[in-house]
Structures are given as C-alpha cells and as structure tokens.
Amino acid sequence: MIQKLWLSRSGWDNDLEKALQDEWQNYRSSLTELEKIKITRWFSYTSTACKMELHGFCDASIKAYAAVVHLVVTNKSGSRQISLVAAKSKVAPIKTISLPRLELSGAALLAKLTRPMICVLKIMNWSEVRAWTDSQIVLAWLQGHPSKWTTVVANRTAEIHHLLGKNIWRHVPSKQNPADCASRGVLPLELPNLDLWWRGPEWLSIPEQFWPNRATCESTDEEVRKSATCNSTLTNDHLDNNILGLQNRLSTFTKLIRVTSYVRRFMSVIKKVKHGGSFITATEFNASVFTWIRIVQGHHFAHEIFQLQKRKVINGNSSLSKLGNFLDENGILRMTGRLYHSELNYNERFPIILPDKSPFVRLLLEKVHRETLHGGAQLMLNVLNRNYWIIGARNQIRQVIHKCITCYKERAAVQTQ
Structure with a gap:
C-alpha cells in the first residue's frame, strides 16, 4: 500500500484517487486486528534443550523482498519447538530490477539478519544453521565464485559468503517458503492465523531426512561477467x-x-x-x-x-x-x-x-x-x-x-x- 501511495506521486495537499482512498481506508481499518497478535519473547532452550537450529528463509517479488528466521529447539524427549525469532522486509526499488537480483537482495538481507543471531545464541556448529531460498538462479550464483559474475551480483554474493558461507544454502518450494508472506504481503486480518509465518513449514517439526531434497544447482549464464579482450597493438x-x-x-x-x-x-x-x-x-x-x-x-x-x-x-x-x-x-x-x-x-x-x-x-x-x-x-x-x-x-x-x-x-x- 505504501508503495502505491509513493508511486502515485501525489503531493501532501492533493486528494488521492478514489480507488487509492478506498484501499487506504480498508487497510487502515484492518490495522486494529494487529492488537490480537501476541508474540512470545522467551525461547526455552537453556535447561531442557539438547539441540538448537536456525532456519532462515528469503524471498522476493516485484513489490518487496524479505527474510525471516525461525529457531527450532529439540528437547531431550525429541519434541521440536519452533519459534519466530526475527523478520525483516524492504520495499523493492522504484527502478526496475530483475527478479533474480531482487531474490539475491533478499538472500543478502537474510545473511545480515542471521549472522548476529548465531553469535547471540552461541551456535558454534554451522551444521545447525540452514538458509533457504526458492530461487535456483540465486543458488547457482552462491555456488560460483564472485569474480565470475557482474559487479552487482559479485558484491552481494561476496557479502553473503563472508557472513554465512555458501554450503548452508538449500532450495525450498515457493509454497512452503514463509518469507513469501512478507514479500507479497498479507492483510492484518489474515496474519494472526497464518501458521506458515509463525511456525514455518510443516516439515520443520520432523527429522531432517524428511526435509525437501537439496536441489542440484545447475550453472547459469545470467549475470556472467564478460571477459575483456586485450588489443596488443600500441598505436x-x-x-x-x-x-x-x-x-x-x-x-x-x-x-x-x-x-x-x-x-x-x-x-x-x-x-x-x-x-x-x-x-x-x-x-x-x-x-x-x-x-x-x-x-x-x-x-x-x-x-x-x-x-x-x-x-x-x-x-x-x-x-x-x-x-x-x-x-x-x-x-x-x-x-x-x-x-x-x-x-x-x-x-x-x-x-x-x-x-x-x-x-x-x-x-x-x-x-x-x-x-x-x-x-x-x-x-x-x-x-x-x-x-x-x-x-x-x-x-x-x-x-x-x-x-x-x-x-x-x-x-x-x-x-x-
């Protein structure tokens, strides 16, 4: 909604179009539903937890790109408790950018969001950290060396490699990606009952062998740096x-x-x-x-x-x-x-x-x-x-x-x- 208001280029003293006025009034009236949302601020992992896992998800659309991180705590009894730890979203730039680049921006946002949590939660084993994206192109970019790609892609992939590395990234189907809710947007009325957002995909509560198979990252020709030819004639x-x-x-x-x-x-x-x-x-x-x-x-x-x-x-x-x-x-x-x-x-x-x-x-x-x-x-x-x-x-x-x-x-x- 905010993006639509910005793109309309309306001045402070100008009246909005009738369609935008109605959409804004509906959005404003639905904000009261946010009072019903209660977020747990305590994660019981100190006494009875035997294993902690961080799962970060990222996604992008033409409207925005977002990242969300879930903490999965496995107790001694084998039960798994899933909690939403943090989430962040950014509006897509007004300048038209390709969707793969937006997906890569979402991955960079996830890396910046996850790195401090690893230090705070004192997760020393990288095998207990997973980063998920539904973009095969982004996975191919992350598996390649940054010098292989164009400047924009190379800078972001190098930043992601520095913060999280490239071996923890996996593919998740779009329908099972919690970050999809933030990148495409949901109404406040739908948010309290959105289990995908609060609890993550259903397979997080089951052992790892039942998670989505790690998709093979095929090489991509998109954003490949063009090799410069050297002219050897000094004239x-x-x-x-x-x-x-x-x-x-x-x-x-x-x-x-x-x-x-x-x-x-x-x-x-x-x-x-x-x-x-x-x-x-x-x-x-x-x-x-x-x-x-x-x-x-x-x-x-x-x-x-x-x-x-x-x-x-x-x-x-x-x-x-x-x-x-x-x-x-x-x-x-x-x-x-x-x-x-x-x-x-x-x-x-x-x-x-x-x-x-x-x-x-x-x-x-x-x-x-x-x-x-x-x-x-x-x-x-x-x-x-x-x-x-x-x-x-x-x-x-x-x-x-x-x-x-x-x-x-x-x-x-x-x-x-």
Missing part, C-alpha cells in the same frame, strides 16, 4: 583516449615511462617476442619515450601530421606553419632550420616538436628541473633544446619553477633585525 588510434589519462595519474616522468615500458613488455609477451631480463633496459626506456611522444603529437598535432603525410607541407593558421618541420622514419614530428648543416648530433639539429600545456611536457620539465639541480629558466631551456623544441617553453618553465617547493624555500627572504 595512437587504440590508445589515444585511454592512455592519455595516465599522464595525470603518475607523479613523475620516470614513473610514467617505466609503467609504459612494463605495458609494452606485457604486449611483447602476448606476441611471444623475447625481451630483456627482469629490469627495464635503456632500449625499452627510450622506446617508451618515443611511444609517448607519438601519442602526444598525435593528440595535439593531428591536423598538421595529416598535412605532412599528404602534402609534405603545413598550411593554414597552425603554430607550426612558420617552422621548418618534417616526419622522420619513426613518424615523429621534428623541426629543421639553420642548424641543418652544423656538426651537432641528430637530435640537436632536428629537435622533436612538443606542444605546450600538456601533462607529458609538464612531467618532462619537472624532470629536467630536478636534473639541473633546480636550475633557472635559461639553463633548463638550453638542456631541453638538445632534444626538444617546446612551443612556448619559457612560460611553461617559469610555471614549473614557480611551483617548485624547494625553489620557493630558497627564494624566501631572510629576516633581519
């Missing part, structure tokens, strides 16, 4: 959108290149290509640096690289149009100029072009700043120009120096008397 097209975020998650340039080197080594293992020993070699390190340069250039200079591949020249309003540039044999964008005829090494004559405001460039500048022992802007620029040509390099270098904590402390004015 801009496949990694541009995924690997760029790695620049912001790693704190130093060296760590970024080392992580990339291990990724490349993993891919070489997939391709069955031999690699070096356990340590990263200089060749692997340099190859990872060039990989990142291609990724960064492909992200920031995609249009310019396309023009160089097609027309051999960059046109338009690009910041690179005034620079002499070309693509080397490795597909890296380099700058050329008056140093072409000098006797400097290849990287100094044709430095690699890098963009400004890139996390990769920021990590590179911080690395050079530390290697130059927190050198100034001119020293850092001279070191960088041996291999790279960074657009707007001076502004980026000043920002790195300004944010350096060590340099900030050294620049602090000494107090005088």
